[in-house]
Amino acid sequence: MFKRFVLLALASASLAAAAADDGKVKSLLRQADAYRLAMESGRVETEVRTFKAGVPDKTRQYAVYLKPGRRSLVLFRTATERGQKMLMLGDDYWLMMPSSQRPLRITAMQKLLGEASTGDVATMTWGEDYDGQQVGEEVIDGVPCLKLDLVGQRKGVSYPRIVLYLAKKDHHPVQAELYVASDKLAKLARFQLGDVEGRKQVTVMTLIDHLQKDRSTEVHYLSRTDRTLSDDYFNPAFLVRADVTQ
Numbered sequence: 239m240f241k242r243f244v245l246l247a248l249a250s251a252s253l254a255a256a257a258a259d260d261g262k263v264k265s266l267l268r269q270a271d272a273y274r275l276a277m278e279s280g281r282v283e284t285e286v287r288t289f290k291a292g293v294p295d296k297t298r299q300y301a302v303y304l305k306p307g308r309r310s311l312v313l314f315r316t317a318t319e320r321g322q323k324m325l326m327l328g329d330d331y332w333l334m335m336p337s338s339q340r341p342l343r344i345t346a347m348q349k350l351l352g353e354a355s356t357g358d359v360a361t362m363t364w365g366e367d368y369d370g371q372q373v374g375e376e377v378i379d380g381v382p383c384l385k386l387d388l389v390g391q392r393k394g395v396s397y398p399r400i401v402l403y404l405a406k407k408d409h410h411p412v413q414a415e416l417y418v419a420s421d422k423l424a425k426l427a428r429f430q431l432g433d434v435e436g437r438k439q440v441t442v443m444t445l446i447d448h449l450q451k452d453r454s455t456e457v458h459y460l461s462r463t464d465r466t467l468s469d470d471y472f473n474p475a476f477l478v479r480a481d482v483t484q
Contacts, residue, residue: 263372263386267365269409270402273431274440275362275462278306283460284359288352291452298351300359309472310360312350313482324350325477326360329394332474341474346396347418352455353425353445357396359457364388364402367395375406378413382406397424410438416445423448434462 275282282302288295299315307328314322321336324344331348332341346357361367370388377383383403390398401415414427425445432441440459447453470476 263370263388264365266372266384266386266404266409267368267388270404270411271363271365273410273429273438275304276437276439277462277464278304279464279466280304281463281465282362283462285458285460286351286354286359287456287458289454289456292454296351300350302359303467303471304362305466305469305472308361308366311467311471311477312356312360323477323482324356324360325472325474326356327472327474329392331356331360331394332477334474334478339478341478346394353447353453354455354457355396358443358445361396364400367391368400376403378403381412383412384409408438411440 280303282304284300284302286298286300288297297316298319301313301315303311303313305311308326309328310326312324312326314320314324323334325332325334325341326346331344331346333344333348334341344356346355346361348356350356350359367390368388369391370386372384373387374385375383376385382405384406386402386404388400388402397416398419399417399421401417402411403413404410405412410431411429413429415423416425416427418424425447428444428446429440430442430444431438433439434441439462442459443457445455445457447455467482471480471482
């Protein structure tokens with residue numbers, strides 16, 4: 239009886255420790271998310287730049303509208319793509335072309351430009367979509383970091399696994415290793431902070447391709463405002479007919 243009691247006590251302690259660790263990781267991810275996007279609803283003007291062997295190649299502009307409930311609408315702003323729209327509703331993605339009245343189903347890994355996929359631009363949070371554990375500490379580019387090993391908690395995440403490095407001092411994101419379903423390292427993301435209305439925010443995310451050498455992509459977050467669109471625009475049937483060029 240005593241042995242059974244000890245085993246139950248040890249199991250309970252183990253579960254409690256696991257729950258506490260889970261709560262700590264979730265808290266860290268929420269803090270990291272606040273550096274990427276400090277609002278649930280709004281508009282982010284985004285510019286994506288591609289490089290080949292360090293030489294600038296292409297540049298595209300996008301307006302990203304965000305709504306609570308994992309809803310994002312990406313409007314293509316560059317002249318050669320104007321009129322195209324990409325909608326994310328949870329795990330579902332649609333692409334609308336100006337020449338078609340039918341939304342096209344796409345995936346989170348569909349490329350927008352260079353190494354930037356629809357998921358890289360449309361989704362900006364980790365706290366809702368990932369869980370995991372702290373697996374150590376490392377110094378990245380001179381910054382002491384906490385190392386987190388994260389696993390996606392829903393099927394529509396861009397990357398099933400992420401190894402994330404957060405600064406020990408304030409938990410801002412420093413670097414992320416992005417893995418595809420085969421657990422192969424696809425991209426390395428680096429985060430650059432800037433001052434946005436008096437607070438530190440991620441202003442540039444650099445994606446370094448580990449599958450194609452000498453290729454990299456920079457995602458610049460040019461501005462963040464609380465301007466957004468009505469819920470109607472987050473409906474594929476409505477959006478495919480809507481004029482949002484203005």
